[in-house]
Structures are given as C-alpha cells and as structure tokens.
Amino acid sequence: MNTPAVAFVGALVLVGIGLVGTLTCRNLIKVAVALQIMMKGVLIALVAAGAAQGQINLGQSLAAIVLGVDTIGAVILLALSVQVRRRFGTLDVSALSQLRR
Amino acid sequence: MNAVPAFVWLIALPFVGAPLAYFSRRRWVIFGIIGALWVIFGLQLLQPRSTHYRVGEVNLGLDGAGVLLAGLALTLGTLIGVYSSAYLKHESGRARDRHDALLLILIGALLGLGCATDLFNLWLWLELLSGSAWMLVAFHGNRPAALEATVKYVTQSMVGSALSLIGVALTLWQVGSLDLARISTAGSSPLLLAAGGFLVIGMGLKAALVPLHTWLPDAHSQAPSGVSALLSGIVVEAALVALLRLLGALAAVEFSWGALLIGCGCLNLIMGNLMALRQSEIKRMLAYSSVAQVGYMLIGFGITALSGDPGGAQGAFFHLITHALLKGLAFLAAGVMAVGLVRPLTLADLGGGAKRAPLAAMALSVAVLGLGGLPPLAGFMSKWQIFVSGFAGSPGWVQAVVIFAALNSVLSLVYYAPVALALYRQTDTTATRVAQPVSFSLPLLVMLLVSLLLGFVPGLMETLTGEAGAVLGSLWVP
Numbered sequence: 001m002n003t004p005a006v007a008f009v010g011a012l013v014l015v016g017i018g019l020v021g022t023l024t025c026r027n028l029i030k031v032a033v034a035l036q037i038m039m040k041g042v043l044i045a046l047v048a049a050g051a052a053q054g055q056i057n058l059g060q061s062l063a064a065i066v067l068g069v070d071t072i073g074a075v076i077l078l079a080l081s082v083q084v085r086r087r088f089g090t091l092d093v094s095a096l097s098q099l100r101r
Numbered sequence: 102m103n104a105v106p107a108f109v110w111l112i113a114l115p116f117v118g119a120p121l122a123y124f125s126r127r128r129w130v131i132f133g134i135i136g137a138l139w140v141i142f143g144l145q146l147l148q149p150r151s152t153h154y155r156v157g158e159v160n161l162g163l164d165g166a167g168v169l170l171a172g173l174a175l176t177l178g179t180l181i182g183v184y185s186s187a188y189l190k191h192e193s194g195r196a197r198d199r200h201d202a203l204l205l206i207l208i209g210a211l212l213g214l215g216c217a218t219d220l221f222n223l224w225l226w227l228e229l230l231s232g233s234a235w236m237l238v239a240f241h242g243n244r245p246a247a248l249e250a251t252v253k254y255v256t257q258s259m260v261g262s263a264l265s266l267i268g269v270a271l272t273l274w275q276v277g278s279l280d281l282a283r284i285s286t287a288g289s290s291p292l293l294l295a296a297g298g299f300l301v302i303g304m305g306l307k308a309a310l311v312p313l314h315t316w317l318p319d320a321h322s323q324a325p326s327g328v329s330a331l332l333s334g335i336v337v338e339a340a341l342v343a344l345l346r347l348l349g350a351l352a353a354v355e356f357s358w359g360a361l362l363i364g365c366g367c368l369n370l371i372m373g374n375l376m377a378l379r380q381s382e383i384k385r386m387l388a389y390s391s392v393a394q395v396g397y398m399l400i401g402f403g404i405t406a407l408s409g410d411p412g413g414a415q416g417a418f419f420h421l422i423t424h425a426l427l428k429g430l431a432f433l434a435a436g437v438m439a440v441g442l443v444r445p446l447t448l449a450d451l452g453g454g455a456k457r458a459p460l461a462a463m464a465l466s467v468a469v470l471g472l473g474g475l476p477p478l479a480g481f482m483s484k485w486q487i488f489v490s491g492f493a494g495s496p497g498w499v500q501a502v503v504i505f506a507a508l509n510s511v512l513s514l515v516y517y518a519p520v521a522l523a524l525y526r527q528t529d530t531t532a533t534r535v536a537q538p539v540s541f542s543l544p545l546l547v548m549l550l551v552s553l554l555l556g557f558v559p560g561l562m563e564t565l566t567g568e569a570g571a572v573l574g575s576l577w578v579p
Contacts, residue, residue, distance in 0.1 A: 008274070015267060022260055028252065035259045042266040049274035058158070059273065062221055066266060069228050073259045076235055080242075080252050087245050096249040099319045 007048035014041030028081045028091045032074060039070040106152045107145040108163040108216060111171065114138055115209025123202035126194060128186065131201040135179050138208070142175055153218075160218050160280065165568030166346070167215030169418060170339055172565070173425050174211035177334055178204065180544035181327040184433055187540040188327055188440075200240060200325070207233040207331065214339050220269050220279040220350075223343045224262065227307060231258045234336055237328040238320045250319035257306055257316045265303025271296035281350040285576065289355045297351045301361070304347070307340035310399070311368040314392050318376070321388035322445070326436025329384060333391040333432060334425035341395065342421075345402050345414075349576025352406070359407030359577075363502055366399030370509045378516050382445045383435045386516060387428065390472060393513060394424045400506055401487040402573065404495060411567075411574025412493060416486030418566040423471070423479040423555055430548040431468035437461040437541050451523040453532035460537065464545045466521035471552060473517035474510040479552045482559040484510055 001009075014037055021034025043063040050059015081091060088095045118134035145152075145163065153162040163171075182204060189197050210230035217223045235258070239251040269279065275292040276284050287293065306313040317337070321329045348358045373393025380386035401417025404410065438454055438461055439446040455462040471478035484506075491503035555561060 008270075011270075012267070015263065018263070019260065022256065031256055035256065035263070038260070038263040042263050042270065045267055045270035046273070049270040052274050053277040055273075055277065062269075062273075065221075065225065069225070069232075070259070070262075072232060073255065073262075076232070077252075077255050077259070080239070080248065080255065083242055083248055084252065087243070087248055093252070096252055098246050099249055099253075099323075 002052075004048040004052035007044055008052070011041045011043075011045035011048060014038070014044065017041075026092050026094055028084055028093055029078070031093065032077045032081065035077065036070070036074055039066070039073075042070075043067060106154050106163075107141050107148065108152065108167075108171075108212075109154050109161065111138060111141045111145060112161070112209060112213045112216060114141065115205040115212065119202040119205040119209070122205055123198045126198055128197070128201070131182055131205060134205060135175070135182055135208075138175055138212075139179070142171060158219075159222060161213075161216045161222070162218045163216050165565070165570075165572045166342055166418070169422070169565050169569040170215035170335070170342060171212050173335055173422060174208050174215075174339075177331055177425060177429055178208040180429070180547060181331055181433075183540050184330075184436075184544045185325070185327045185540075187538040188325065188436055196240070200237070200328075203233045203237050204328075204331075207237065207336070211335060211339055214343055217343070217346075218281055220272055220281065220284065220347060223347060224265055224269060227304065227340055227343055228262055230336060230339065231262070231307060234320075234328075234332055238324045238332075240325050240328065241323070244323070247323040250316075250323035254316045254320040257313075261303045261306030261313070263303070264299050264306075268296040268299030268303060271299065281346060284350040285353060288353050293351060293354050294356055297348065297354055297356065297358070300347055300351075301344065304340060304344040305365070307337070308344050309337050309340075309369075309392055309395055310365045311372040311392065311396075314369070314372070317392060318385055318388040321391065322382065322385040326384070326432050326439070329388070329436075330429035330432035333388065334429040337391065337395060338398065338421050338425065341398060341402075345406075345573055346576075348406065349573060352577050357407070359403045359405070362399050362403030362406055363499065366396040366403055367502060367505060369393060369396030369399060370506060374509055374512050374516075377513070380516070381447045381449075383438075383447065383451070383520065384432065384445060386520075387431050387435065390513065390516070391424075391428060393509065394420070394428070394472065396509075397484055397487055397506060398424075400502060401490065404487070404491050404499060405570070405574050406577050407499065408495060409574060409577045410490060410493065411570040412490035413487065413570075414573040415566045415570030416483060416488075416490050418569045419486050419559070419562055420480075420483035422562055422566065423483040423552065426548055426552045426555070427468045427471045427478075427480055430464050430545065430552060431472065433541075433545055433548070434461040434465035434468060437537065437545070438465065448519060448523055451520065452526060454524040456532040457535050458537060459534070460542055460545055460549075462524040464549045466524055467549060467552065469517040469520045470514075471556065473514040475514070477556050479555040479559070482556055486559075 018038025404413030
C-alpha cells in the first residue's frame with residue numbers, strides 16, 4: 001500500500017475510535033474529546049485523499065477549513081459542558097434525560 | 102463590478118450585517134439588512150437563471166432550487182424578525198441582539214446552501230447553518246431542558262458532519278474533484294458507493310431521516326417559537342435539498358438511491374406520526390409531525406430519483422413551501438398561545454383559546470388541519486401533487502407506498518384535529534380576549550392568508566416549483 005492509502009486507513013481507524021468514544025462515554029468532556037478524535041481522523045482522510053490525487057494543496061486547504069469549523073463546534077460543546085455542570089451539578093450525560101418521551 | 106452577480110451580495114450581506122446588528126444594538130438594523138436582501142433578491146430574479154460565479158476553486162451558482170430556498174428563507178426570516186420583536190420583549194437587550202445576529206447568519210447560510218455547487222461547499226454551508234441553529238436552540242440555555250436539547254443537537258450534528266466529511270474525502274480520492282458536475286460524470290465505483298453511504302448518514306442526520314431524527318423533537322420544542330418555526334420550516338428541508346443535490350451527482354452509482362429515499366420516507370411517516378400521537382405538549386407534537394412531513398418530501402424526491410420524472414420533486418418542493426408556511430404558522434401561533442406560561446404549552450392549555458386570542462386560534466387551527474391534509478387547504482394540495490406523480494407510471498410497490506402515505510395523512514389527523522377542537526371548545530367560560538401586539542398579528546395574518554391562498558390557487562407556485570423540480574429531475578435522467 002502506498003502512503004496515502006495507509007494514512008487513509010489510519011484516519012478511518014481514528015474516526016472509528018472517536019465514534020465508539022462518542023457513543024460510550026458518559027462524561028460530556030470525554031464526548032467532546034471523542035468528537036475531536038473523530039474530526040482529526042477526518043482531517044487526515046482529507047489530506048490523504050488530496051495526496052492520492054496529486055492535489056495535496058486542495059486536501060490541505062479543505063483540512064484547514066474543517067479545522068476552523070470543528071474548533072467552533074468544540075468550543076460550543078465545552079461551553080455547554082460548563083452550563084450543564086452548573087445546572088445539573090454533574091457532567092454525566094445520563095443526567096440529561098428530561099426529554100426522553 | 103459587473104462580473105459579480107447579485108446573488109453573491111445576497112450571500113455576503115447577512116454575514117456583514119450580523120456583527121452590525123449585534124454591536125449597533127439597534128433593532129432596525131436587522132430589518133434594514135433584510136430589506137436590502139429583498140431588493141438584491143428581486144434584482145437577481147430579473148437576471149437569467151443559472152448564473153455562476155467562480156472564486157478560485159469555489160463555484161457558486163443560483164438555480165431554480167436555490168431561488169426557491171432563498172425566497173422561502175427570506176420570507177420566513179422577515180416574518181420571524183417581526184414576530185420576535187414582541188416574543189422577545191421580556192428578554193435582555195443583549196439576548197435580543199444575539200438572536201438577531203444569529204437569525205441573520207442562519208438566513209445567510211440558507212442562501213449560501215442554495216448556491217453551493219460542490220460537495221465541500223454543501224458541507225460548509227450546512228455546518229454554518231447547524232452552528233447558528235445550535236446557538237439559537239440554546240437561546241434559553243439557562244433552562245435545563247433547552248440545555249439538554251442543545252447538547253443532543255450539537256453532539257449528533259457533529260458526528261453527522263464528521264461522517265459526511267469521510268464521504269467527501271472518499272469522493273475526492275476517487276474523482277479528484279468535488280465539483281458536483283464532475284462527480285456525476287465519474288461513473289460507478291464501490292468507493293463512490295461508500296462515499297454516498299457516509300454522506301447519506303451524515304447529511305441524513307441533519308435532515309432528520311429516521312432513525313437519525315432523535316435530536317429534532319428536543320431541539321425544535323425547546324427553541325424559542327420563532328426559531329422553531331425556522332428550524333422546522335426550512336432548516337431541516339434545506340439539509341434535505343443538499344442531500345438530494347449530492348445524491349443527484351452520485352446518480353450513476355449502481356445503487357437505487359430512489360428506493361432508499363422512499364424507504365426512509367415511509368419510516369419517517371410512520372415514526373413521526375406514531376410519536377406525535379403520544380405527545381401532549383403542542384410544540385413537541387409539532388416537532389414530531391415535522392419528522393413525518395419530511396417523509397412526504399422524501400417520497401416525492403424518491404419518485405423523481407427512481408424514474409427521472411420531475412413531477413415527484415415538483416410536488417415535494419411544493420410540499421416544502423406549504424409545510425414551511427403551515428408549520429411556521431403553527432409554531433408562531435403556539436408561541437402566542439404560550440405567552441405568559443412558564444411550562445410548555447399542552448393541549449389542556451388550549452381550552453378557550455379562541456376567545457383569548459381569536460387570530461392565533463384561527464391560525465393554529467388552519468395550520469394543523471392543513472398539515473393534516475384536509476382539503477382544500479394547502480397541505481392537501483401539495484400532498485396530492487406528490488401522490489399523483491407516484492401513480493403516474495411508477496412500479497406497483499411505489500403505488501403501494503403512496504397509498505400508505507395517504508393513510509398516514511389520515512392518521513395524522515388523529516393528533517391534529519384535537520388541537521383545533523380544544524381551541525374552539527368552550528371549556529373555559531371565564532376566558533376574555535387578550536389584545537395582541539401588531540408584531541404578533543402581522544406575521545400570523547400574512548402566513549394565514551398566503552397559506553389559504555395557496556390552498557385555493559395551488560398553481561401560484563407552479564413556476565417556482567417547476568423550475569426547482571426540473572433542476573433535481575435533470576440529475577436523475579436514466
């Protein structure tokens with residue numbers, strides 16, 4: 001396998017780890033970290049896909065934009081975590097169950 | 102300057118205007134910007150369709166579907182801007198400024214999404230749309246329920262965006278370009294099929310395809326009413342249009358996307374209706390009914406994807422318009438009914454509603470009955486159009502699906518009709534009329550009249566929906 005293909009498989013593994021983490025973690029901060037792992041996997045995938053096509057600049061510029069967007073997501077989620085800790089007294093996502101109907 | 106078409110200003114202006122609205126702390130700024138947007142939109146309509154503008158690698162273009170989305174976004178945005186003047190009266194000035202700025206960003210993202218012609222742009226605008234929607238859902242972030250809804254919305258939405266990016270990367274790997282027109286000529290390959298799968302899951306999350314819909318009822322019921330109207334009326338549907346555009350580019354892949362869309366549509370119908378039946382909170386019921394209504398659109402678009410006949414997409418676009426108006430109207434009217442309540446509005450609170458707020462009661466009744474598909478209201482006309490296209494030359498199983506959808510429409514009346522009944526049943530004899538501010542009555546009246554008009558003269562939107570349907574239909578020609 002060539003380098004981009006190895007990188008792409010690695011990226012998919014990272015996304016998988018992140019996805020499992022998002023689904024299994026109970027702590028909201030850990031969920032935010034798992035989502036970041038997922039997004040970082042995506043960044044590698046984009047750059048690898050660009051490199052495989054000989055358009056590393058395209059892949060990298062996409063990755064740079066995604067980096068900005070997912071940082072916004074992370075900031076919002078962490079800000080929400082602060083609010084959740086204040087209102088619910090815990091970061092456990094299972095405490096967020098008022099709306100389960 | 103003549104090289105820059107009007108729609109580029111249309112996209113740019115909200116993003117310039119949002120900080121302006123936030124920092125100037127003047128409410129008229131948002132109306133000034135929305136007014137300017139209408140002028141630019143009008144100018145753009147005078148120009149020939151399918152104008153394009155290229156900035157480096159990014160190609161923006163406005164076609165029929167984009168015009169429809171833009172018109173709807175501006176209409177709802179304007180009415181909700183007016184509505185929120187009274188709705189947010191008791192909020193602090195800072196909160197109102199935040200609401201206005203986010204509303205402008207949301208409108209801008211909707212306008213941009215309509216103009217995106219490549220995969221990455223579709224993703225980016227959708228992300229911007231979600232971002233502003235998160236913040237708007239979190240408007241009452243000091244309430245635990247709103248906080249919970251936002252956390253669910255943000256986490257699920259981020260998982261969706263990561264998965265759709267994997268689809269983007271796979272497409273880039275296979276095709277070497279993200280331009281939708283280039284992708285559509287790339288033929289079929291397993292890698293593109295996988296990309297399609299990731300994109301359907303990722304964007305399907307934002308378009309609330311069952312079983313990826315679980316964030317929607319929470320988010321839409323906890324947002325301020327005006328925001329719920331926007332979210333249910335157009336944000337989810339815009340994600341759906343984005344999904345269809347990219348599936349259209351993957352039409353050459355050997356997989357029946359049409360059958361997938363129709364299948365998801367059936368799931369949405371039955372799940373949305375059954376869950377809505379169980380709700381006693383009005384806004385939550387309306388949110389679940391949005392899940393069901395997306396099902397009709399999915400079936401309409403699916404029919405087009407199966408056969409290439411633009412009739413299904415045309416009906417689905419018409420349903421998109423009528424749903425946006427009726428669901429928007431229902432949420433706004435429910436918001437008026439809920440004024441002064443600290444807990445969520447339930448069916449029991451509606452008793453005597455027709456005496457307290459006659460216009461809102463009328464609006465809510467027309468909206469829910471229209472959504473339930475009672476002829477001759479607008480919701481019936483648009484569903485009818487979808488059903489007719491389903492019967493025209495489709496295979497037997499599609500016709501069975503259409504009958505199933507029609508039965509679901511009857512089922513939905515089981516939860517819509519009690520709302521209208523409760524409003525007009527005279528249980529509360531002490532109820533007296535409460536004067537409503539103009540900024541409540543005006544949007545309700547406008548939407549009520551337009552939705553009634555659309556019911557009686559459904560041909561009014563034919564040019565608009567015809568063009569939009571043709572855009573999507575042309576992608577699926579077998």
